[in-house]
Amino acid sequence: MCGLANKAKVGFSVDYHNLVKDKNYEQHLGGLSFKLDYKIIAHSDGDIIIHTLSEAVLGALGLGDLGDWFSDTDSHNKGRNSMEMLDFCINKCNEANYIIANADITLVSDVIFLKENKQKISEFLSKYLNTQVNLKATRFEDNCETKIKCYCSCLLINKNDIH
Secondary structure (H helix, E strand, C coil): CCCCHHHHEEEEEEEEEEEEEEEEEEEEEECCCEEEEEEEEECCCCHHHHHHHHHHHHHHHHHCCCHHHHHCCCHHCCCCHHHHHHHHHHHHHHCCCCCEEEEEEEEEECCCCCCCHHHHHHHHHHHHCCCEEEEECCCCCCCCEEEEEEEEEEEEEEEEHCC
């Protein structure tokens, strides 16, 4: 195996969920809670941003996907706070002697608009992970009220290569 594989690892993830209209629903996004007019349908708390970030970390480490660790057929995961999943992935990162060097996330929705919350989420995650987290938002452009999608790529670096 190439020596570079022990220095840096890239992970990527995409997640899709259905949405339902639900006035003033307390929805988790990026580890924070917001009153929205739509609810993300999910087995856990539906935090699609944290789901893609967590799964990108697992992918970079070669540890499968989020469903391998937090199955939606396990009743213990019903309503689970997605930050617990992220903490699990950070622990796996630490065990492998890696840190998250940065993350780039894109949320796609025609009805959930991040606006000023985009900066709040980015700052929260950057502080939580002690690294750069860039959050972008875009639309499907077809007035889709029933779907939401999120992409994330992340770079992990070996702790021994930090100078």
